[in-house]
Amino acid sequence: NAGVTQTPKFQVLKTGQSMTLQCAQDMNHNSMYWYRQDPGMGLRLIYYSASEGTTDKGEVPNGYNVSRLNKREFSLRLESAAPSQTSVYFCASSDSLLRQGRDEQYFGPGTRLTVT
């Protein structure tokens, strides 16, 4: 099992460009999450999908959109990148819905994004 995979690993964008970060999990989890990690701020939730077909905003959703393509895949899109979106992005999955929020989250390796 690969667990949670993310592509790409690294990306450099110019301000105003768009891109999609891909995430897939092979653990048959219901819930998936996107976080950003910034120094001194920990991880902050951008969007989450409690189950296939549903998505909802997290703490810092502005400037992002998501798509839960199917149970396995959850993508994060930056429509018009800004330097403030320079960060490391982590995707995670869990069976939290099944276990009422008590399941651990499994994280991907991260995507390091730089916006110039």
Next chain:
Amino acid sequence: AQRVTQPEKLLSVFKGAPVELKCNYSYSGSPELFWYVQYSRQRLQLLLRHISRESIKGFTADLNKGETSFHLKKPFAQEEDSAMYYCALSTDSWGKLQFGAGTQVVVTP
């Protein structure tokens, strides 16, 4: 609104010394608390959760609802404990996590 506070950005300890990472939270209900760890060049992974009341890699953490704390402790630090540690709080059935800012632990020989 819920919040997780980790007051120490960096904790430097000698091998064999005790280590304690502080975590305080604000939430009026019944929280689920976790410690996640990120070793160098590895993924973020669960270290332990309060509901399991278990010891992992010699670490323990006790939930103190009166002090709203969930401090992580290990009596004898090892070099392989050097990592970034995050305290996290879950307050709903969707499993969303609120993370603290993290504490970097450096264990020197």
